[in-house]
Structures are given as C-alpha cells and as structure tokens.
Amino acid sequence: MDKRKKAVFLDRDGTINSDEYGYVKDTHEFQLYSFAKKALTKLKKCNLLLFLVTNQSGIARGYYSFADLATIHSKMQNQLGEAAFDDIFISPYHIQGFVKPYNISHADRKPGLGMFKQAVQKHDFQIKGSYMIGDKYTDIEFGKKAGLITILVQTGNGREEFLFKRQEWSYKPDFIADNLLVAAELIEKLEKK
Numbered sequence: 001m002d003k004r005k006k007a008v009f010l011d012r013d014g015t016i017n018s019d020e021y022g023y024v025k026d027t028h029e030f031q032l033y034s035f036a037k038k039a040l041t042k043l044k045k046c047n048l049l050l051f052l053v054t055n056q057s058g059i060a061r062g063y064y065s066f067a068d069l070a071t072i073h074s075k076m077q078n079q080l081g082e083a084a085f086d087d088i089f090i091s092p093y094h095i096q097g098f099v100k101p102y103n104i105s106h107a108d109r110k111p112g113l114g115m116f117k118q119a120v121q122k123h124d125f126q127i128k129g130s131y132m133i134g135d136k137y138t139d140i141e142f143g144k145k146a147g148l149i150t151i152l153v154q155t156g157n158g159r160e161e162f163l164f165k166r167q168e169w170s171y172k173p174d175f176i177a178d179n180l181l182v183a184a185e186l187i188e189k190l191e192k193k
Contacts, residue, residue, distance in 0.1 A: 005049050005124040008187065009116070009148065010085075011134030012054035014156015015180060016040075017076070019135075023058040026068060027075045032117040033155065035181035040083035042184040046191045049125050051143070053115040053132075062096025087122065088113035111141035133183050137161055137169055144171040149173045149190075151183045 013019040016036045021029045045052060058064050070092065077084040091114065093106035109115030120127070132143025135156030143150035150160050152173040158172075162176065177183040 004124055005047055006122070006191075007049040007051055007086075007119070007125045007130045008043050009051045009053050009119070009130070009143065009146075010180075011110075011136065011139045015133060015139075016052075016160065018186055020157040023061075023063045025058065025064045027072055027178075030072045030075060031077065033077055033180065035179060036069060036073065037083050039081055039180040039184035040080060040085075040190055043123045043156070044083055044186055048131075048187070048191075049086045049123060051085075051123075052085045053119075053121050053133055054088075054090050055094075055110050056090045056092050057094030057097060057109070060091035060094040060099050060102035062097070062099050066092070079081075089118050091115060095164070106166035109136045113142065113145055113147065115191055116142065116146040131187060133177075134158075137165060137171075140173045141171045148172050151186065153177050153183055154178055155179045170190065179189065 009022040010016060015025060017033060018031045024030050039188065040050060056069055073088055091108040092102045093104060093109045095105045097103035127147055130148050130153065132139060133151045133153060135153050135158035140152055141148045150173045152162060169189060175186055177186055
C-alpha cells in the first residue's frame with residue numbers, strides 16, 4: 001500500500017475565485033468564492049496536498065506581469081491561511097500573445113502536462129487516486145491525461161461548457177459538482193471509503 005499523500009490539482013479562475021472580470025489583473029479584481037476556504041480546508045483535513053495549476057496567458061498578452069501575479073497569489077494564500085496551497089504552478093504562455101518568450105505554444109499550458117510534470121518532479125505524492133478540479137474542458141483533459149480523478153465544477157465556465165460543448169469532448173469528467181465545496185465534500189466521501 002502506497003503511504004505517500006495524494007494530491008488535488010485545482011484550476012484557479014472560475015474554480016476557486018470569481019471569473020467575472022476575465023483576466024484578473026490586480027488584487028482588487030481577485031475575489032475568492034465564499035466557499036473556497038471551507039472547501040480547501042476540507043481537502044487539507046483529508047491529508048491531501050493542494051496544487052494550483054493555472055493558465056495565465058495574460059502575461060503573454062501583456063495584460064499583467066509576473067510581479068502582479070505574485071501579488072495576487074500572495075493575497076490569495078493569505079486569505080486561505082491554513083488552507084493555502086502547498087504549491088502554485090503557472091503557465092504564462094499563449095501563441096497569440098506578443099510578450100517574448102511567452103508568445104509560443106508550450107506544453108506547460110493546460111491541457112498540456114507541463115505543470116503536472118513540474119509537480120511530480122518537486123513533490124513526492126501518489127498519482128493514482130489523486131484529483132483534478134476545474135471549470136473548463138481543458139482542466140478535465142489535463143486531469144485525464146495525467147491519470148487523475150476529474151471533477152468539473154459548474155462555476156465559472158463549467159455550466160456553459162457542459163451544456164453546450166460536451167458533445168465535442170474526447171474526455172469525460174468522472175464527476176460533476178455544483179461548485180468547489182460540493183467537489184470537496186465528494187472527495188471527502190471518496191477518501192473515507
């Protein structure tokens with residue numbers, strides 16, 4: 001029996017925080033969902049590592065800098081307190097950007113597995129039985145390719161993507177949850193089995 005901890009990979013915008021502004025450029029625009037801290041606290045109590053994996057093409061597009069993003073993530077971690085992420089992985093790349101060297105197609109951008117591979121290199125965790133939670137199909141594809149249990153949340157883009165785009169999906173989520181708190185409660189039940 002593998003004694004290493006399992007992990008939960010989480011998308012950011014639309015999963016743990018509101019995505020109503022589109023590109024979150026500063027701390028004033030960053031608003032955690034009211035249930036986010038409670039959800040992440042539940043996951044921590046299940047003895048799971050928490051990894052944020054977030055596409056941040058706003059860097060490639062010149063909307064904000066790495067320093068701006070670091071400030072936003074510092075605010076987020078402070079607000080989460082003991083439920084803070086164990087590590088944060090970002091992908092600043094987008095082929096339609098204009099800020100070099102990030103204006104390229106790159107394996108770090110979900111659904112590519114670059115951020116997952118970084119987590120594997122940095123942390124000793126059990127992949128089998130670990131999870132991916134996100135609000136976009138790219139999150140589900142990322143999770144499936146990485147061998148994770150996938151949960152699509154209906155916040156952010158989740159409901160719209162499920163209702164109008166699921167016929168095009170090659171990968172189906174293992175579970176669908178109303179929001180991150182419901183997803184955390186589901187994981188809590190799965191971990192008790």
